[in-house]
Each structure stands twice: as structure tokens, then as C-alpha cells.
Amino acid sequence: DAKTTQPPSMDCAEGRAANLPCNHSTISGNEYVYWYRQIHSQGPQYIIHGLKNNETNEMASLIITEDRKSSTLILPHATLRDTAVYYCIVTYRDDKIIFGKGTRLHILP
Amino acid sequence: EPEVTQTPSHQVTQMGQEVILRCVPISNHLYFYWYRQILGQKVEFLVSFYNNEISEKSEIFDDQFSVERPDGSNFTLKIRSTKLEDSAMYFCASFSGRLIYNEQFFGPGTRLTVL
Numbered sequence: 001d002a003k004t005t006q007p008p009s010m011d012c013a014e015g016r017a018a019n020l021p022c023n024h025s026t027i028s029g030n031e032y033v034y035w036y037r038q039i040h041s042q043g044p045q046y047i048i049h050g051l052k053n054n055e056t057n058e059m060a061s062l063i064i065t066e067d068r069k070s071s072t073l074i075l076p077h078a079t080l081r082d083t084a085v086y087y088c089i090v091t092y093r094d095d096k097i098i099f100g101k102g103t104r105l106h107i108l109p
Numbered sequence: 110e111p112e113v114t115q116t117p118s119h120q121v122t123q124m125g126q127e128v129i130l131r132c133v134p135i136s137n138h139l140y141f142y143w144y145r146q147i148l149g150q151k152v153e154f155l156v157s158f159y160n161n162e163i164s165e166k167s168e169i170f171d172d173q174f175s176v177e178r179p180d181g182s183n184f185t186l187k188i189r190s191t192k193l194e195d196s197a198m199y200f201c202a203s204f205s206g207r208l209i210y211n212e213q214f215f216g217p218g219t220r221l222t223v224l
Contacts, residue, residue: 032208034208038152041146041198041218042217042218043113043200043202043215043216043217043218044152044200044202044215045215046212046213046214049208087152093208094207094208095140095157095159095164095165095207095208096142096154096157096165096208097154097208097213098154099144099151099152099153099154100151101151102151
């Protein structure tokens with residue numbers, strides 16, 4: 001699996017867009033980018049995933065650069081409930097998710 | 110919305126005792142997993158289970174661990190002789206097919222405390 005690099009922590013003001021970066025410079029052509037989050041010791045929660053096109057769902061948007069070496073998860077209007085650890089995972093496996101350390105996102109009131 | 114459930118939410122046991130952690134995956138799912146998270150650390154993969162057998166296990170999943178799907182609805186993790194270092198949150202997860210088409214659902218976890 002390709003390695004990812006995420007900042008250990010970030011702050012975002014409530015109501016603003018939270019942009020979480022992820023570098024995956026060694027990604028290969030068949031590897032997908034997944035984002036999960038974990039709210040304070042709860043079970044991880046799936047957010048979104050993509051291969052090369054930008055993706056959007058009711059929770060977030062995923063922007064993948066053209067060279068696929070980095071991506072950004074966007075939470076359009078962050079709320080206090082979005083305070084969590086966000087995991088960027090890159091894998092070709094379609095049967096297992098392996099978590100790294102993630103980014104601890106603090107939403108500030 | 111469908112959900113994975115786990116019982117108990119908190120289990121306290123003495124070192125050397127056996128524990129069984131229980132999970133009820135989402136009913137039409139085919140792939141089942143156990144992960145653990147030691148306090149303050151990352152979520153670690155333990156084992157995956159498909160078609161009534163282990164499909165993959167990590168080096169953490171040694172002979173002290175076993176999994177079972179005894180009745181077609183429950184999925185259990187047994188730790189035969191618990192150690193202090195087994196204290197952690199244990200998460201069960203399931204999904205219905207290939208990850209690129211289906212999200213993986215996680216349960217709320219069981220906090221295991223070994224004294």
C-alpha cells in the first residue's frame with residue numbers, strides 16, 4: 001500500500017470549510033484514496049473515496065490532483081461535531097482498510 | 110440506517126481469563142473484521158473473515174485469538190488468556206462486497222480492560 005502523509009493536527013473555525021490535505025506521492029494507478037474519520041473513540045466512519053475524479057457526497061468533497069500525488073478532503077461547513085481524527089488511506093486492496101495516524105481536526109467555536 | 114452492534118460496551122477481566130467479544134454485523138454483509146485500538150494509538154487491523162473462514166490476519170492475531178461466526182448472525186472474537194497489553198478498544202466491521210463499491214461499517218466498539 002502507498003504511504004500517506006497528513007498533518008498531525010489542524011484547526012478550523014465553525015461554519016468555515018475545513019480543507020484536509022493528504023500527500024500520497026507514491027500512489028500507483030490502481031490505488032484508490034479513501035477517507036475515514038473517528039470521533040473520540042467511536043468506531044471509524046467512512047466519508048468518501050475516489051480513484052482520479054473529484055467526488056462529492058452529502059458529507060464531503062474529495063479533490064484529487066491530476067497527477068494523483070495528493071488529495072484534499074473538504075468539509076464545506078464545519079460544525080463542532082466534525083471534531084475528529086481524519087484518516088487518508090491509499091490502497092489497491094478492495095477487502096481491507098489499514099489506518100495510519102491521521103489528522104486531528106479541531107473545530108473552534 | 111443499518112448498523113453494526115457490539116456487546117458488551119465495556120468488559121473488565123482479570124489477566125489470564127478468557128473473554129469473548131460479540132458483534133452483530135449488518136445482515137447481508139459478507140466480509141467481517143476485527144480491529145483494535147490501544148488508548149492513544151492508531152486503529153490496528155487484527156483479522157478478516159469471509160466465507161466462514163479467516164481470509165487474513167495480522168501478526169497481532171496470534172494463537173491466543175480466535176474468531177467464529179457461530180450462528181450466521183453473530184461474529185465473535187475470543188481471547189483465550191488475556192494479558193495486560195490486550196487492554197484496548199476492539200472494533201468489529203463489516204461490508205457487503207468490494208470496498209470500491211461499498212463502504213465498510215464499523216461498530217461502536219468494546220472497551221476491554223485487563224487488570
